[in-house]
Amino acid sequence: MRRPAYLALVPAALLAGTAPAYAYLDPGTGSMILQALLGGAAGVAIAGKLYWRRFMVMIGMRRDDAPPAEQGKPRADP
Amino acid sequence: MKAAAEAEALPVATSSPLQREPGSFRDRNGRVHYQDGRVLRTLGPRASENWQRLQETAFFRRCVEAGSIVATTDLGPQPDGGGLLEHERIPFVSYPYEWPFGMLKDAALLHLDLMRDALAEGFVLKDATPYNVQWQGARPVFIDIPSFEPLPPGAPWAGYRQFCELMLYPLMLQAYRGVDFRPLLRGRIDGIPAGEMRRMLSARDLLRRGVLLHVVAQSLLQRRYAGSGRDVRGALTEAGFDKSLIERNVAKLRRLVAGLRPPDLPTEWGDYEKTHSYDAAEHAAKADFVERAAARRRWRLVWDIGCNTGAFSRLVEPRADCVVAMDADWLAIERLYARERADGSGRRILPLVVNLADASPSQGWRGAERRDLAGRGKPDLVLCLALVHHVVITANIPLADFVDWLAGLGASVVIEFVSREDEMVQALLANREDQYDDYHPDTFRSLMAERFRIREERPLKGGKRFILLAEPH
Known part of the structure; x- marks a missing residue:
């Protein structure tokens, strides 16, 4: 009885190819940002970029992107 | 239902039922099971594809060959699109x-x-x-x-x-x-x-x-x-x-x-090998007794409880598949580990910091994610040398309780009793009320004789100590 439901996963996995899974683990937002700083000079440039974007949004030079949590939601969600 | 569905997906001849490893659940891409002493891992479809790619990599092959990644055999694709692997068994799981x-x-x-x-x-x-x-x-x-x-x-x-x-x-x-x-x-x-x-x-x-x-x-x-x-x-x-x-x-x-190093704190027993209370001849007599007891057969799993820096673990190692060497003194275990690691020969002694009076419990999800000591494999030989006085006097555990626990392991035991005349026991009693009526050689002998078959006894240190070889009934 369970097997067809189980097998239904297979085509999805094939379509995704060897799409890497995101970890089951919560990497921690702050810990992810820190990793840019831990990457040396190139990382600091990336962190700068992240904050520059926020700065530009703040002074109205750039439009804020929709928060990704909402991007992920189906649009027809009532 | 679920267990049945999983068993169905596994092609391994099912002479005995699959046992799911209770600590293997966090990552839904795979799960560990045991069957007839074998370690099996089911992989979901995505994990299975990753595995196919992984085994093509040079680093993976190199590490498996060097022994730093567990040896793994692919048992072939499964009907659900997933995979099934078998891993080399780890002799004793530790945390x-x-x-x-x-x-x-x-x-x-x-x-x-x-x-x-x-x-x-x-x-x-x-x-x-x-x-x-x-x-x-x-x-x-x-x-x-x-x-x-x-x-x-x-x-x-x-x-x-x-x-x-x-x-x-x-x-x-x-x-x-x-x-x-x-x-x-x-x-x-x-x-x-x-x-x-x-x-x-x-x-x-x-x-x-x-x-x-x-x-x-x-x-x-x-x-x-x-x-x-x-x-x-x-x-x-x-x-x-x-x-x-x-x-x-x-x-x-x-x-x-x-670059991280522990500060080199001296602990009570860290220098035991240099300062133990035996002279050379008596130490040799004790070692000879342990060696002969170990030589009686091949042992699958030995526990050396209160192993200190592991001198006796090393004596029995040639006769054992695995020796778990435990002591509450982390510095002693630190030294044992460093020596085993440096030797390069160290393949069978697992050094662990364990205080028997407060040993690792079963814990985690459902109290089963991490297991207590005996839950990870009972020994067939236990070395218990110069330990009983610490259990009874330092940890206040009644002698009968300790012997009961020991008998419950179902193993042969080499056990040393240190009498009240010994300076080690006198030092323990120096500043505490002597409530230990049970700490007496005759009580010890009769408790052991009730629960074990005593095969051999030898006095040590001019009669201040003795050592027994006991077998389970």
Whole structure:
């Protein structure tokens, strides 16, 4: 009885190819940002970029992107 | 229903039922089972594809050959699109809260080395827990194959926080503060959070290597972005984050961890091998008794409880598949581990910091995720040398209770009794009320005779001590 439901996963996995899974683990937002700083000079440039974007949004030079949590939601969600 | 469905998916001849490893549930991509002493791992379809790619990589083959990744056989594709693997069995499972500093450090270094090698070929370890490292004697082995996954372009290292909480912070605490990390790891299955770690450090510690970034900055950033719900991963990718940043972080972490050393605190028994109370001839007599007892047959699993720096573990090692050498004194175990590691021959002695009066319990989800000592495999031989007086007098455990516990293991026992005339017992009694009426050689002998068959007895140290070989009824 369970097997067809189980097998239904297979085509999805094939379509995704060897799409890497995101970890089951919560990497921690702050810990992810820190990793840019831990990457040396190139990382600091990336962190700068992240904050520059926020700065530009703040002074109205750039439009804020929709928060990704909402991007992920189906649009027809009532 | 579920167990039946899983059993159906496994092609292994089912002479005995599959047992699911109760600690294997966090990652839904795979699950560990046991059958007839074999270790099997089911893989979901996605994990199975990753596995196919992983075994093509040079680093994976190299590490399996070198023994740093568990030997694994592919048992073929499964009808559900997943896979089935068989792993070489680890003789005795142990947990980081039983390891000396050196073992946790070597587990962390192995993890970082595997990260470095995996990254070079487009893979990453998606988590970073020391529970994924087990031991063949004093040699660390990485056991969690589905942890290796292809690294998505531009993604950060998802396991970095976990690496800090379960490996880096415990090591830093012991190295920088002289704080025993084991009770902390035993008390918290997920380790030490950055915020808490920060509060355990002094102002002076802020200047120590790695503290400002890995502890202080991480704790501040975690607090700042807690519950923000922003797609930081996407933003990082967009800003140009790439693999080389992880590689740099891993290389720097490796240098940091390699430089950590525990402060060399002398503990009560650390110098035992030089200062024990035997003279050379008596020590040889004791060693001879132990050696002859061990030579009676081949032993699958020996427990040396109260092993000190492992002199007797080494004596029985040639006759055993695995010797778990346990002592409450972490420095003694630290020394045993360092020696076994340096020898290169150390393949069968597993050194663990265990206080028998407060040994590791079964704990975690349903109290079954991590198991108590006997739950991980009962011994067939127990060495219990110069220990009983500590159990009865230092830990206040009634002699009959201890002998009962020992008999419950169902093993042969080599046990030494230290009488009240011995200076070691006199030192223990010097400043406490003597409530130990049960601590008497005749009581000990009769308790042992009720629960075991006594095969041999020999007096030691001019009659102040004696040693027994006892077998289960």
